Amino acid sequence: MNAPAKIEIPSTDIAVVVEQTPEIVLTDKAQRESFYEHIQREVDAFEPDTSTEKGRKAIKSLAYKITRTKTAIDDAGKKLNEEARARINAVDAERRSVKEKLTALATAVRQPLTDWEDFEAERVETCRAIIAGFKASSVVTIEDTEASVRARGGDVWKTELNADLFGEMLPEAEAAKALAIDTLKAAMARLAKEEADRAELDRLRAEQAEREERERAEREAREAEERRAAEEKAAEERRIAAEKAEAERIERAKQEAAEQAQREAAAAAQREIDEANRRAAEAERAAQVERDRIAAEEAERQAEAKRLADEQAAREADQAHRSAVMKAAKEAIMTCGVDEDTAKKIVLLIRAGEVPNVSLRF
Template sequence: MAQALRSVEDETPQTALVAQVNADPGLVLLDQERFNQFYEAIKQETDKLVPDLTTEKGRKEIASMAFKVAKTKTAIDAAGKLLNEEARAKINIVDAARRDIREKLDALKDEVRRPLTEWEAREEERVAACEGLIARMKAAAIVPLDDTAEAVADRLAQVKAFALDEGQFQSLLPAALQQQTATVEALTAAHARLVKEEADRAELDRLRAEAAERAERELAEAEAKVAAEAAERAKQEAEARAARAAEEERARIEAAAKAAEDAARALAEAAARAEREAADRAHADALAAEKRRADEADAARKAEADRIARETAAREAEEKAAADAAAARAADIEHRSKIMGAAKVAIMGMGVGEQAAIGIVRAIAAGDVPNVSIKF
């Protein structure tokens, strides 16, 4: 490239710059204006080339000019790489110095600040401990629904026992004292409320137990009374049936005796009439008397059979009526038991124990619960 451009050194004002760049390609890397001038000098030379592709010489001139430009580019690029390497070496030296300086000064900074750092750590621990105690007191003031008076009393004693040292709490002491006072007040009120509620629940449980026991006793008494009344009615009905049977038997005997007496009287009268009749009618009268006796005996037997049939029908009707009444009573008892059992199951479904549920149902059935009844 230097030889190609040497022919124009005496023709343009930029030839000196071209020579400098050829000697030191790195000159245009750090000076954009110098590169622009150098580029214009090269461009003037390339512009003077008249391409002639028709001859081998013309084609070689084109290739030679392009090669010279490429060679100049390579020389400048190589100079740039060298500058980069030199710069990197300097950068590495500077970076190593920076690292050493940073490490030493950081160590010195940490050494100087160590007392303050240790104090800040202790202060953070102190503040965290104080805030943790305040948070514990705040949490202790919360009374869940399932809390007990005993548990609240334990927390209250713990909170009262907290010693709030001014040297430890410092600026947090007012907040700690305020929270301790608020927690003590809240737990004191909650303890009083829970003591009363637990006493009320115990009394309510006692009253419910007494009501259940009374309802069970009254139900047993009512069932015994119903059984006794049923037995008494059965006894009275049996005695009434026996009395009616005895009366009917007495009436039957009296009727038979009367029938026999009437028959005897009729026979005597017939005999007297027969004796007064003529002898020729004696045989016929005897036959007629015998026939009458047979008819009367048949009539008596028929009457007795009719009476027995009537008594049997009446007795069967009474026995059927008694059986129907007993079945109706048993069905009513079973119906009432089913309804009370269903009510017991429904109450148990609400979280009530079985015995308590039985007591409630019996109390309702006995009318001991105002404005509440069971529909049978």
């Protein structure tokens, strides 16, 4: 859709134009600014009045008018977008069709070269794999034996190097194969010697183990005889020790019986002494209880006398304090021209609580 032609419109008629062709606000900047100015002047000139029903309706009418114009402009913009999207979609569809056709044509033209590149890549990968196999076969690990190295060397030797397949990589392949064969031959010789050395070492170890087993059996027989003789000697020593221990036990029993008799006699004498001491202690405790009772009674009398004296002193001090407070109150009242007798009566009335809301604090 083509943009509307630019038209010079008086500001007083811009509202009518926008109402008829709202898309002009979106496509013509000058008309848009003129429309904004017209709306702003109308808003500035409007004097809102919320005190009357008519004034409130006028506010609502102006707001609705602006909202309605906004909706018309927004709908016009949506329509412009839909038309633009339709044109863009049509161009995109044609563009995709052209792209697909030319891409297919370019692929068909390049296909022979692509096929050759794929074949060449596969050929090079195959050659690299064979060369890598030579290098991997030449690696001898600690688990290898002369037989496993010989088998791997036979596989390398039987691998044919086709000049048509390897092409410019043939020298590299031949060098890798020759190096692998030389390496495996050297490893075979080394492993064969190592295996022979291990076999000899195993034979010597077997002979050594046989000697050690024979010596162990002889040593165990000697040790068994020594243990038997030691056990017989230990049994005889235990018998002698048992007889000696029994004799010592009998002698110790006799001595313990004599000591027990002495202890029982001493215990009987000690019991008599303890009984006498107990009776003396009981007599002393009874005397002490009587002394404590007398002392407690005396302490109670003294405490009661002190309490009475303290209460009397407290009463006298309180009375002196109250007299001083009342005297001070009386003298204060006399400063107002009251005679002493009347001031004294006033103080006594206050003390008795006869004067409302007035009291003496002692």
